[in-house]
Amino acid sequence: MTSASDNMTFKNASAMGLSRDEWDLITQRLGRVPNLCELGIFSAMWSEHCSYKSSKKWLKTLPIDGPQVIEGPGENAGAVDIGGGLAAIFKIESHNHPSFIEPYQGAATGVGGILRDVFTMGARPVALLNALRFGEVNNDRTRHLVSGVVSGIGGYGNCIGIPTVGGEVNFDKSYNGNILVNAMAVGLANSDRIFRSAATGPGNPVIYVGAKTGRDGIHGATMASAEFSDETESKRPTVQVGDPFTGKLLMEACLELMASDSVLSIQDMGAAGLTSSSVEMASKGGLGMEIDLDLVPTREGNMSAYELMLSESQERMLMVLKPDATERARAVFDKWDLDFMPIGQVTETGRLVLLKNGGAVCDIPIGPLVDDAPEYDRPHGEAPSRPQLASAEIVTDSPISLVLKLMLGHVDLASRRWIYEQYDSQVMADTMAGPGGDAALVRVHGSSRGLAISTDCTPRYVEADPKTGGAQAVAEAYRNLSAIGATPLAITNNLNFGNPEKPEIMTQLIESVTGMGDAARMLDTPVVSGNVSLYNETDGNAIQPCPVIGMVGVIDNVETAVGNSFIAAGNHILVIGQGDGTIDGWLGASIYQQHFGDNKIYAPPPIDLSDERSHGSFVRQQILAGKINAAHDISDGGLAVAIAEMAMKSGLGANITTPASGHLHGWAFGEDQARFVVSTADDAALIAAAKDAGIEITKIGMVVADSELKFGDSDTISINEVCGVFEGCIPSLMVG
Amino acid sequence: MTLSALRVAIIVFPGSNCDRDIMVAIEQLTSRRPALVWHKEASLEAADLVIIPGGFSFGDYLRCGALAGRSPIMNAVLDHAARGGAVMGICNGFQVLTETGMVPGVLIRNAELKFACRNVRLQVCKTLASPFTSKLAINKNLTLPIAHNEGNYFAEPGELDQLEGEGQIAFRYTDSSIIGKANPNGAARDIAGVISRNGRVIGMMPHPERAMSDLHGGSDGAYFLLKSLEALVS
Numbered sequence: 001m002t003s004a005s006d007n008m009t010f011k012n013a014s015a016m017g018l019s020r021d022e023w024d025l026i027t028q029r030l031g032r033v034p035n036l037c038e039l040g041i042f043s044a045m046w047s048e049h050c051s052y053k054s055s056k057k058w059l060k061t062l063p064i065d066g067p068q069v070i071e072g073p074g075e076n077a078g079a080v081d082i083g084g085g086l087a088a089i090f091k092i093e094s095h096n097h098p099s100f101i102e103p104y105q106g107a108a109t110g111v112g113g114i115l116r117d118v119f120t121m122g123a124r125p126v127a128l129l130n131a132l133r134f135g136e137v138n139n140d141r142t143r144h145l146v147s148g149v150v151s152g153i154g155g156y157g158n159c160i161g162i163p164t165v166g167g168e169v170n171f172d173k174s175y176n177g178n179i180l181v182n183a184m185a186v187g188l189a190n191s192d193r194i195f196r197s198a199a200t201g202p203g204n205p206v207i208y209v210g211a212k213t214g215r216d217g218i219h220g221a222t223m224a225s226a227e228f229s230d231e232t233e234s235k236r237p238t239v240q241v242g243d244p245f246t247g248k249l250l251m252e253a254c255l256e257l258m259a260s261d262s263v264l265s266i267q268d269m270g271a272a273g274l275t276s277s278s279v280e281m282a283s284k285g286g287l288g289m290e291i292d293l294d295l296v297p298t299r300e301g302n303m304s305a306y307e308l309m310l311s312e313s314q315e316r317m318l319m320v321l322k323p324d325a326t327e328r329a330r331a332v333f334d335k336w337d338l339d340f341m342p343i344g345q346v347t348e349t350g351r352l353v354l355l356k357n358g359g360a361v362c363d364i365p366i367g368p369l370v371d372d373a374p375e376y377d378r379p380h381g382e383a384p385s386r387p388q389l390a391s392a393e394i395v396t397d398s399p400i401s402l403v404l405k406l407m408l409g410h411v412d413l414a415s416r417r418w419i420y421e422q423y424d425s426q427v428m429a430d431t432m433a434g435p436g437g438d439a440a441l442v443r444v445h446g447s448s449r450g451l452a453i454s455t456d457c458t459p460r461y462v463e464a465d466p467k468t469g470g471a472q473a474v475a476e477a478y479r480n481l482s483a484i485g486a487t488p489l490a491i492t493n494n495l496n497f498g499n500p501e502k503p504e505i506m507t508q509l510i511e512s513v514t515g516m517g518d519a520a521r522m523l524d525t526p527v528v529s530g531n532v533s534l535y536n537e538t539d540g541n542a543i544q545p546c547p548v549i550g551m552v553g554v555i556d557n558v559e560t561a562v563g564n565s566f567i568a569a570g571n572h573i574l575v576i577g578q579g580d581g582t583i584d585g586w587l588g589a590s591i592y593q594q595h596f597g598d599n600k601i602y603a604p605p606p607i608d609l610s611d612e613r614s615h616g617s618f619v620r621q622q623i624l625a626g627k628i629n630a631a632h633d634i635s636d637g638g639l640a641v642a643i644a645e646m647a648m649k650s651g652l653g654a655n656i657t658t659p660a661s662g663h664l665h666g667w668a669f670g671e672d673q674a675r676f677v678v679s680t681a682d683d684a685a686l687i688a689a690a691k692d693a694g695i696e697i698t699k700i701g702m703v704v705a706d707s708e709l710k711f712g713d714s715d716t717i718s719i720n721e722v723c724g725v726f727e728g729c730i731p732s733l734m735v736g
Numbered sequence: 737m738t739l740s741a742l743r744v745a746i747i748v749f750p751g752s753n754c755d756r757d758i759m760v761a762i763e764q765l766t767s768r769r770p771a772l773v774w775h776k777e778a779s780l781e782a783a784d785l786v787i788i789p790g791g792f793s794f795g796d797y798l799r800c801g802a803l804a805g806r807s808p809i810m811n812a813v814l815d816h817a818a819r820g821g822a823v824m825g826i827c828n829g830f831q832v833l834t835e836t837g838m839v840p841g842v843l844i845r846n847a848e849l850k851f852a853c854r855n856v857r858l859q860v861c862k863t864l865a866s867p868f869t870s871k872l873a874i875n876k877n878l879t880l881p882i883a884h885n886e887g888n889y890f891a892e893p894g895e896l897d898q899l900e901g902e903g904q905i906a907f908r909y910t911d912s913s914i915i916g917k918a919n920p921n922g923a924a925r926d927i928a929g930v931i932s933r934n935g936r937v938i939g940m941m942p943h944p945e946r947a948m949s950d951l952h953g954g955s956d957g958a959y960f961l962l963k964s965l966e967a968l969v970s
Contacts, residue, residue, distance in 0.1 A: 154851045158883070159792040161753025245751050245795025252750075336750065417915065422851045424883040426946045427790075429757040443951070558951060651913075727915055 006035040016043035022374055029368040037305040037354065037362045042369065044272035044310060045279060048534050051373040054500035055532045058513045062527045063520050068489050069528055075196055076117040076268060078528025079189070080490045082554045086444065087191045088451055089123035092131070092184035092494040092550040094533035098239045099181040103148025104155065107181050108242035109314050111156040114185040116268035119251050120317065122195040122258045123187025126428060127442045128157045130167040130183050131455040131494065131548040135176030137411050137733045142171070145179050146419075146734065152242075153183070154422040159244035160251065163431050164423035165440035168455050171411045177538030182494040182531075184550040186453055188444060195258060197267040198284035199320050199346045204264060206278075206289060206344040207326070209333055210250045210316040212299040216240050217273070217312025246315040246338070253336040254317060260332075262325035269316040275309045277318040279352060283370040290353040291344035293361070305354060305361040320346055380506035386464050389588035389602040391666035396596055400658070400668045401709065401717035403592075404640050407669065408722055412591060413637045414729030432558045436649070438483040438633050439551075443558050450558035452486030454551050458636070459544040461604035464589045466508045468604050470515030470547050475612040475673060477551035478523045479633035482616035483676055485561045485623035486553040491520060493530040493549055498542025500534045508545040509534075515607075516547060522609035523616075525551060562623050564632035565649035569705040571629065572683035573654060575639065577615045577675035579696040584663040585670020591637050592669035604671075611674040618695050619676050627686050634675040639700075640668040640711070642677045647709055648723045656701035658712040668711070679703055737969040744770035745783040747813065747829075749804050754790035754945060758826065761945035762787075765962050773809060780812035784968055785822045788813070788829030790883070790943060800843065800886045801828060805835030814838070822867055822968055823937040827884055830929075830939035839930050839939040840899060841891040846884070847922025853883040855954070856920055856942060857912030858928055864903040866935030867967035877910065878956040880942035882920055887941040889923035889930070896925055906931050906938055 013023040016039065026042050027033050034042060048054060064072040070087050071079035077091035095110025111128060118125045130153055135142045157164045162185070199206075217240035257263060265285070267277040274296070282289040293308050303311075321329055326342065333340035347353070352369070354362035396403070407413055420435035432450060433441035439454040456476040462469025474491065481488045493516065498505040520527055536543045555561055587593050588602030622628045630650075634642045640656075647654050659667050680686045683699055690697035704710075707719040744762050748755045755772060763769045770787070773780060780786065793804035804810070810832075817823050817838055825833035833839045846852055860876045863869045891899065899905055906929035909919040919926045921941070929940030947957030 151850070158851055158853075158885075159751065159753075159795065161751075161791060243795070245792060245797070248751055248753070248792075421854050421916070424851070424853045426853065426881055426883060426943070426952075427753055427757070429754075429760065429946050429948070429952070432951050723915075 007033050008036060008039045013039060013043065016040065017047060018043050022046060025372065029372060030364060037309055038364050040306045040310050041275045041362065044275050045369045046373050049271050050276055052532055053374045054376050054378050054534060055495065055509060056375050057377055058510050061513060062517045064526050064528065066524060066526045069526055070191060071194060072528050073530060076120045078490065078492060079121065079194055080528060080552065081191060082451065084447065084449060085191055087189050087194060088186055088552050089118050089121045089189055090184065090186040090492055090550065090552050091117050091529040092182050092492045092548065093117065093531040094494050094496060095181045095183065096179060096496065096533050096536060099149055100179050102239040103145045104152035105239055105241050107149040107152030108156040109240045110181050110183040111153055112242045112244060112247045112314050113270050114183045115160065115162060115247065115251065116270065118185045118187040119254055120195065120266050120268045121189065122193050123189035124255055125162045125185050125187040126430065127186040127440065127453055128162050128164040128183065129440065129453055129455045129550060131457065132167065132169040133175045133180035133546055134171050136173045137171045143734055149181055150419050150422050156242055156244040158424040160248045161427050163425050163427050165425050165431055165434050165442060166453060166455065169416060169419065170459060172459065172544050174544040178536045178543050180496050180546055182548050184455055184492065186451060186552060195263060195266050197265050197281050199281040199287050199289065200264050200285055202287060202346050202348040204320050204323055204346045205326055205342045206291065206346060207319045207321055207329065208296060208341045208343045209319060210338055211243060211246045211313060212297040212339060213308060213311050213313045214299045215303065215307055215311060218307055218310045240312045240314050242314050249336040249338055250315050250317065253333050253338055257329050257332045260328060262321055262329050264320045264322055266317060266319045269318060271312065273310060273312050279366055279369050281318065281320065282352065282366050288347035288349035288351045288366060289344060290347050293354055293356045295341055295343040297339040297341050305356050378500050378506045379503045380510055381503050383466050383507055383511050386601055386603040389593065389597065391584040391587050391663035394587060394597050396665060399715040400640055400664065400711040401715050403665060403669065404644055405717060405722055405725055406595060407591060407637050407641060408644060409725035409729045410591060411729060411733060413641060415727045417727060418730040418734060432561065433484065433563060438480040438564050439486060441484055441558060441561050448557045448559065450555045450561060452481045452484055452553040452555060454480040455548055456480065457546050457548040459546045460589050462512055462545045462547060464601045464604045466511035466545060467515035468607055470512030471519040471607045471609065472673065473547055473549040474516055474519035474523060474525065475607055476633065476635055477549045478525065478612060478616050479676065481551055481553040482620045483564065483631040483633045485620055486555040487620065488523060488525045488551055488553040490528045491525045491549050491551045493527055493547060495532045496536055496543065496546040496548065497534050498537045505542055512545060512547045519609055523613055560624050562628060562630050564646055565630055566646050566652045566679055566703045567629045569652055569703050571679040571681055571703040572699060573677065573679050573701045573703060574683060574686060575675055575677055575698045575700055576619055576690065577611065577696060578698045583667060585638065585666025586672045587666055587670050590669060590671040592665065605673050607673050615674045615676065615695060618690065618693050619678065622686060622689060627682065627689065628678045628680050630679045632677045634677060635671065638669040638671050639677065644709060644722050646677065647719055648726060651707060651719065653704045653706045653708040653719060654701055655704050655710045739766040739965055739969055740768045742766055742768065742785065742965055742969055743783045744785045744787060745773050745780060746770050746787045746789055747775060747809055748772050749775045749793035749807065751793050751795055752789050752791035754826065754943065758787055758789045758945040761948050761961060764948060765958065765965055775807040775809050778808045778812065780816055783816065783821065785824060786813055786816055788825040788832050790827030790829060793828055793832065801831030801835040804832045810836055817937055820934065820936055825939040826943055827941055830941055831886065833937065833939040838937050839932050840895060841889055841930060843886050844888045844890050845886050846888050851885040852920045854916060855879050855914050856882050857910050857914060857918065858907040858942060859910040861905045861908060862903060863906055863931060864935050866931045868931060868938040868964045869906055870967045871963035878960060879954050880944055880956055881946045882942050884941055887921040887923065889927040891924060899930060902933065904931050904933065907940060
């Protein structure tokens with residue numbers, strides 16, 4: 001089958017990112033050396049991106065079960081029961097490397113890919129979110145990347161007609177050469193109509209549908225598993241090109257076909273295209289697959305077996321149909337003007353056999369491709385211990401209002417309007433709360449139920465203390481959902497780290513997964529899907545670690561949800577999770593420290609998961625009982641920033657009582673966790689309820705009609721003034 | 737005629753993505769579900785109002801609406817309009833209407849070269865007789881969402897003078913407390929919507945179907961649609 005001329009050597013394998021041990025294992029399992037196509041398939045399946053070989057050992061420690069879980073990790077996306085016979089199906093995935101090379105297409109195909117993961121399961125996507133990290137903003141390259149990524153995300157989501165309802169973005173110089181673009185999609189399906197990928201029934205037809213195959217994205221999964229260097233520009237041809245219009249046709253055609261009783265199994269052609277889809281379908285079914293590559297629809301001539309198997313052309317799916325369903329299925333794809341081609345069949349052999357020009361060009365056992373994929377316990381150490389920053393060490397006597405104005409003009413705190421107004425956040429007409437809230441709220445179409453969704457991570461905390469940072473990402477998402485009144489259900493995670501072959505990076509990964517697992521267990525939000533992106537380094541410099549959490553929750557009646565905008569003058573402002581005693585506030589690893597402290601890495605605010613749970617639950621219950629009319633999680637920038645955001649959104653002002661003692665700036669800008677600012681018409685009832693629940697609560701002021709923030713007796717600033725810096729920051733930076 | 741007797745048809749192109757939204761909005765107001773008509777159909781059943789919804793009809797890789805304007809169904813829509821039938825084009829639907837010449841002008845790329853999704857404030861203009869404006873108070877303000885990349889209305893100054901003179905401008909963008917420029921896309925003379933010379937066809941960039949209740953953050957869309965539908969039945 002393999003002519004001597006195509007016999008591969010270790011040198012070829014090494015060029016595809018395989019190690020000597022991995023090469024030896026392949027030749028041993030095959031009993032011969034592979035040809036180019038076969039080696040390409042092994043290298044893609046065993047890439048970090050597809051095999052999770054460095055992270056698998058640690059991912060297994062995460063909680064994945066719960067009564068709400070319908071489908072945990074391992075399928076195209078996770079699924080949870082949201083009641084009413086419906087499932088929320090969701091996942092987050094990275095497209096970091098392609099987006100750095102070609103920001104528009106990289107980001108667009110990231111969105112397209114995650115949408116396919118969701119509708120492959122039979123769910124209609126209803127919401128998109130993202131988590132982005134860019135380098136220093138005062139930099140032409142960063143501006144180019146921000147602009148390209150944002151328009152790429154919008155370009156795909158806006159056209160396919162799924163609202164982009166939320167997200168997060170930070171800027172740090174560690175991302176100068178390696179940005180992060182993580183896209184999350186959430187869909188809805190009937191719980192009893194979820195589609196999976198395991199191939200069934202030897203002899204059943206294997207169908208290729210969607211766009212034609214070209215030479216774009218060849219070996220993209222392998223590129224995503226390597227560090228960047230100066231030669232990265234030469235990898236532009238490995239970036240895929242998105243076509244959201246075809247994506248829309250594919251989505252509609254698949255959902256239409258899935259509504260009939262035709263599809264046995266289905267898998268999207270994402271990373272490693274036809275290779276991973278065919279191998280995963282056959283492997284999960286414990287079966288084999290035979291494919292005639294001459295039948296694959298192509299848009300370029302003379303594509304080799306290697307190119308056909310490794311192409312990452314977008315908007316393609318592989319399906320196994322019921323034997324009698326082919327013509328019904330063909331009619332659906334004809335209606336949507338998409339290619340529909342039976343290209344092979346399910347077999348009993350347990351082998352992947354590929355035919356081309358009448359002969360076999362690949363014949364390999366599927367077991368080793370998946371089961372023998374390497375799993376490493378990479379060397380790691382202990383996370384460095386960080387000193388605690390005493391608030392008193394930072395001495396400034398500026399009034400709170402002045403500091404607040406400076407902070408709101410900080411790129412990590414400023415309004416994201418310039419970004420999110422480029423996304424259609426309202427199409428489908430069920431967005432009840434879009435970008436700018438604590439969590440997004442999307443109504444389940446035709447019902448009063450709502451899905452609450454948020455993406456979160458604070459990389460500077462993770463860098464300082466990966467275990468606390470990993471837990472904090474889950475806790476912040478939990479707070480964000482609780483702050484609108486929703487019950488958190490489950491999470492998806494996107495672990496973005498540097499090179500795992502470095503012990504200090506592996507330590508970050510392990511510690512943050514541990515923290516994340518602890519938090520997910522305590523908060524009853526198991527991990528149902530996720531993605532790992534490693535080797536986020538350029539010329540040996542790793543990114544700030546960024547384990548992003550995407551959390552999904554539910555609220556029975558969207559009308560009971562609240563926002564983070566003050567409602568009426570005369571309402572009382574309280575902080576839940578903060579006692580009367582003077583506190584100095586936790587300024588280590590805060591945004592305030594970035595402004596006024598030194599450049600040292602200090603310990604981040606500690607996380608008490610039991611407090612997170614009880615405070616979040618209390619806020620949720622009080623919202624649903626109608627006792628809280630606006631709520632906002634206290635996170636980046638602390639209490640004063642949270643209050644300012646609630647005021648700016650409403651146009652109302654606030655009179656805030658400052659504490660008589662303690663560190664004033666620590667009080668205003670400390671980032672102590674497990675806290676919420678809320679407003680209510682009945683402060684006495686809320687305080688009594690908190691006392692009953694054993695939760696600390698402090699009344700700190702009143703909402704006022706004057707458009708002014710007043711701290712203490714004489715420190716005031718107008719809402720217009722803070723709004724000016726808050727809204728002006730990113731637009732002016734983008735102008736350069 | 738009552739509202740529930742009103743026959744509304746919504747044209748669906750493969751890349752339409754606001755077809756369901758406007759269908760739900762109309763049904764909310766009339767209790768009658770509009771018909772969805774696939775673009776490959778060559779004929780249209782009798783309708784009191786044809787709506788061309790928002791979206792990206794054929795991906796908008798060419799000029800927005802250019803391919804849709806030449807779909808089989810559009811001949812039937814043109815016939816319907818030629819008979820004096822009412823037509824409403826929203827966003828991409830407005831672009832399709834300009835491509836077919838059913839309303840004047842063209843829609844070009846937003847002045848800031850960015851997609852824009854946000855609320856805008858509109859002012860209702862004094863127009864020639866039209867079911868889409870007859871029941872709205874002149875100078876009334878409406879707050880509606882926009883979501884487009886090509887909503888920058890353009891026509892030659894002479895043509896704009898004529899449109900103003902004839903009363904064919906339905907809505908203009910106007911100042912408000914909403915953050916951002918009042919005119920979100922650079923449209924000539926702040927034009928957000930225009931009507932045909934016979935008053936029976938309207939093209940508008942804002943999306944009324946996204947402002948149907950307080951849960952959407954406002955219900956001016958419901959108000960505008962209801963007044964139009966009421967005018968069509970009276």
